[in-house]
Amino acid sequence: MSVGYGPVRALRRVSLDVPDGTVVAVLGGNGAGKSTLLRAVSRTLSFQGGALTSGDIHFEGTRVDGLAPDRVVAAGISQVPEGRRVFARMTVADNLRAGALGSTGTRAAKADALRRVHELFPVLAERGTQRAGLLSGGEQQMLAVGRALMASPRLLLLDEPSLGLAPLMAARIADTIREINAQGTSVLLVEQNAALALRLASRAYVLDVGEVALSGPADELAASDEVRRRYLGVVDEDAAADAPRGLGALPTLPRWEAGR
Numbered sequence: 001m002s003v004g005y006g007p008v009r010a011l012r013r014v015s016l017d018v019p020d021g022t023v024v025a026v027l028g029g030n031g032a033g034k035s036t037l038l039r040a041v042s043r044t045l046s047f048q049g050g051a052l053t054s055g056d057i058h059f060e061g062t063r064v065d066g067l068a069p070d071r072v073v074a075a076g077i078s079q080v081p082e083g084r085r086v087f088a089r090m091t092v093a094d095n096l097r098a099g100a101l102g103s104t105g106t107r108a109a110k111a112d113a114l115r116r117v118h119e120l121f122p123v124l125a126e127r128g129t130q131r132a133g134l135l136s137g138g139e140q141q142m143l144a145v146g147r148a149l150m151a152s153p154r155l156l157l158l159d160e161p162s163l164g165l166a167p168l169m170a171a172r173i174a175d176t177i178r179e180i181n182a183q184g185t186s187v188l189l190v191e192q193n194a195a196l197a198l199r200l201a202s203r204a205y206v207l208d209v210g211e212v213a214l215s216g217p218a219d220e221l222a223a224s225d226e227v228r229r230r231y232l233g234v235v236d237e238d239a240a241a242d243a244p245r246g247l248g249a250l251p252t253l254p255r256w257e258a259g260r
């Protein structure tokens, strides 16, 4: 796909694939085009003055790049936007209800989705009657993820879920992403925190000024000198401690490299 915001070309001939049941990460610095990529899939580009200028997007064999955003949700794709954007003046419970609006599921399916969200994030059950704006940053991120899960998506689009969170909270969110994936939801994860993302993903793409600069298995990218030197600048060392057993062989990635 290629995407523009008026004269600004934000993505140039970007091609990527999220195999069913996997976590795929998209890495890159500020302005690389990561959010644009997710907006193209969720069909929310036009809210930002952007448009797909060429290319196409398919989900489970169906072309989705001509659908309205609510139809994309109904097709099984939900997005957690950057910056969380919960409805601050609404209660936690109403935020979750809002997430089910685009769902075509039955009442029973929606009740199941809510149970699953409460199991993943017990704090959202405990604080159901509170206004969402009173939650901490990490809890708001949980609510944003929970809200997206209310539509029972088969593909979850996550835009920088660790942004602005303390390392411990970022690690908790990472655990939950792993759990959501283990329960059968594919994940397309956009992150500047490359160390965290490469530990969650099986495959990753590195965007650089709107183009795919590198792609491959996440463990190979994590070990690649070029990736380490050029793209793995933002490193969360606590996320390293969060690495699942069996991925312990991944190198600890350096902080900002000299000369970047």
Ligand SMILES: Nc1ncnc2c1ncn2[C@@H]1O[C@H](COP(=O)(O)OP(=O)(O)OP(=O)(O)O)[C@@H](O)[C@H]1O
Binding pocket: 005, 008, 009, 010, 028, 029, 030, 031, 032, 033, 034, 035, 036, 037, 048, 049, 050, 082, 192
């Ligand atoms: N609404 C918009 N109007 C015009 N240009 C935009 C708009 N949104 C993004 N852009 C431009 O498109 C390019 C890609 O931006 P995008 O937000 O997708 O990058 P990103 O990788 O998500 O960065 P960040 O991590 O800073 O959000 C940048 O050059 C940006 O300035």
